Structure formats: C-alpha cells, structure tokens
Amino acid sequence: MDLQGIGAVVAAGAALVSVLVGHRHVKAAIQTAEATYRSAVDAARTQGLNEHNQWRRTVRREAYAALLQAVLNHTDHAGKVFSQGAEDPRRAQDVFAASEPLATDMSHKxxxxxxxxxxxxxxxAQALIAxxxxxxxxxxxxxxxQLARSLLDDRAAVYPQEVERVRDITAAFRVEGYWSLIGTPQMPDEANAMLGExxxxxxxxxxSLAYMGYLCTSQSATAYGDAGHALNxxxxxxxxxxxxxxxxxx
Structure with a gap:
C-alpha cells in the first residue's frame, strides 16, 4: 500500500474513533437528559400530590368547622326555646319554629x-347531630x-274542680308512664278509664288534649342539663x- 492509501486508512480510522466518541457523548447526554426529566417528573408528581393533600385537608377542615358552627347555632337557639318556656310560654312555639332552618343547615353540613x-x-358527626x-x-x-301549665292556670279561676282533676290525672300518667302506653295492649284499664275522663x-x-302529652312527659331542668352534658x-x-x-x- 502506498503512502496515500495508508493515509486514507488512518484518516478513516480517526473518523471512526471520532464518531464512536461522539456517540458516547450523545448517549451520555441523552441519559443525563432522561434522568433530569424523570427527576423533574417525580418532583412535579410529588409536589402535585402534596398540593392535592393540602387542598383535601383544607376542604375537610372547612367542612368540620362548618358543622361545628351549625351545631352551635342550633343549640344556642335551643337555649332560647328553653328560656322562652319560662319567660313567655305562649311564644315558645314561634321560637321553636324559627329553629327549623338551623336544623336544616345542620343536617346539610x-x-x-x-x-x-x-x-x-x-x-x-352523626352522634353530634343526634x-x-x-x-x-x-x-x-x-x-x-310550660304552655300547657299556663293554659291550665288561666282556666283555674273559672273551672277550679276540672283543672284540679286534670292535674291529678296527668300527674298519675307521668308517674306511672301511662302516656307512652296509649294505644298498646299494655295500657291498663285504670289508665284507659282516666283517659276517657x-x-x-x-x-x-x-x-287541646295534645298539650296533655307534654304535661305527662314533661322534661325538667335536670333533663336539660343532662342533654347539655351529652352534647358537650x-x-x-x-x-x-x-x-x-x-x-x-x-
């Protein structure tokens, strides 16, 4: 082989080495780029997951706080119903009716x-609502x-004997628990006779006879305290x- 041929072979070899070295560089660059991309994707995924968790935590926290506020609004109004029964029982039903939107809001929350x-x-939450x-x-x-008692007091001046008898009967129903037995086979003959009277x-x-149910099952201040304790x-x-x-x- 003459010198020109040898030179061509050497040049071709050098070019091949250059190509191989360049290929390695390109491959390394691609691998680096892929690693960088995967790292960026993982970081974005982690950030997205953290942001989603934080968003979900915020949503839940707001839902929990909203329910607590709705419960407090409802129970604060319950206190007004109780107070109205002592101060002016004739307005108690109106005050109670005003609690219906609060009850609806509480249920929604x-x-x-x-x-x-x-x-x-x-x-x-369900136990809290209950x-x-x-x-x-x-x-x-x-x-x-309290309204029923007030109505009886109003009638006492004109119908003293009738009112006294009503009080005796309702007291007996309350003590014996007869009111909850009305309409059942467990209702004793004595209670049926009193109800007929x-x-x-x-x-x-x-x-109205409907008020007598409240007299016979009247809740006391103690019951109010017990219910408040259960709520807390x-x-x-x-x-x-x-x-x-x-x-x-x-």
Whole structure:
C-alpha cells in the first residue's frame, strides 16, 4: 500500500474513533437528559400530590368547622326555646319554629362531613347531630309543657274542680308512664278509664288534649342539663376524631 492509501486508512480510522466518541457523548447526554426529566417528573408528581393533600385537608377542615358552627347555632337557639318556656310560654312555639332552618343547615353540613370522611369522623358527626337534636327536643318539650301549665292556670279561676282533676290525672300518667302506653295492649284499664275522663274535661275547659302529652312527659331542668352534658361530650369526641384525621394528612 502506498503512502496515500495508508493515509486514507488512518484518516478513516480517526473518523471512526471520532464518531464512536461522539456517540458516547450523545448517549451520555441523552441519559443525563432522561434522568433530569424523570427527576423533574417525580418532583412535579410529588409536589402535585402534596398540593392535592393540602387542598383535601383544607376542604375537610372547612367542612368540620362548618358543622361545628351549625351545631352551635342550633343549640344556642335551643337555649332560647328553653328560656322562652319560662319567660313567655305562649311564644315558645314561634321560637321553636324559627329553629327549623338551623336544623336544616345542620343536617346539610352533616352530609358534607359524611361525604368527606373518614368514617371515624362521619360516625362522630352523626352522634353530634343526634345530641344536638336531643337537646332541642328536651327544650321544646319543656317549653310546651310550660304552655300547657299556663293554659291550665288561666282556666283555674273559672273551672277550679276540672283543672284540679286534670292535674291529678296527668300527674298519675307521668308517674306511672301511662302516656307512652296509649294505644298498646299494655295500657291498663285504670289508665284507659282516666283517659276517657280526661277527654271531656279538656273539651270543657277548652284546652287541646295534645298539650296533655307534654304535661305527662314533661322534661325538667335536670333533663336539660343532662342533654347539655351529652352534647358537650359529643362535641369533644367529634373534635378529637377531626384532629386525628387532619393530622394524618398534614
């Protein structure tokens, strides 16, 4: 081979080496780019997941707080119903009627919490609503029973004997628990006889027999205190479960 041929071979070899080296550089650059891309994707995925978790935690926290506020609004009004029963029982039913939108709002907030979960918080929310509704029921029974007493007091001057007998019968029904047995086979003959006497007495003094149910099952201030204690316990349990759920997402 002459010198020209040898030079061509050497040049070709050098070119091949250059290509191979360049290929390695390109491959390394591609691998570096791929690693950088994967790292960026992982970082974006992690950031997105963190942002989603933070958003979900915020949504849940707002739902929990909204339910607590709705419960407090409802139970604060229950206190007004109770007070109205003592101050002016004739307006108690109107005050109670004003609680209906608050009860609806409370129920709506409960379902939002049930949707958001988790199950432990949802269960605590249902117990909380039940305690709030029980408090309102106690207050309403108290207020209407006070109205019934007020109506009897009004009639006492004109119908003293009839009113006294009504009071005796309702007291007996309350002590013996007869009112809850009306319409059942467990209702004793003695109670049926008193109920038969009570109906014409109530018509005579012009007071609805429906009020007598509240006299016979009248709630006391003690019942109000017990219901308030149960509500506070339910609030505490709900807050505990809510905090645990939020801490798990922090």
């Amino acid at each position: 409960k379902f939002v919490v049930r949707l958001e979960g988790p199950d432990e918080v949802s269960t605590a 305690a709030a509704e029980e408090l309102m029921d106690v207050c309403r029974v108290w207020a209407v029973s 009570l109906r014409p007495l109530m018509r005579r003094i012009d007071v 316990s339910a609030i505490g349990e709900f807050i505990t479960e809510a905090r645990m759920a939020l801490d798990e997402e922090a």
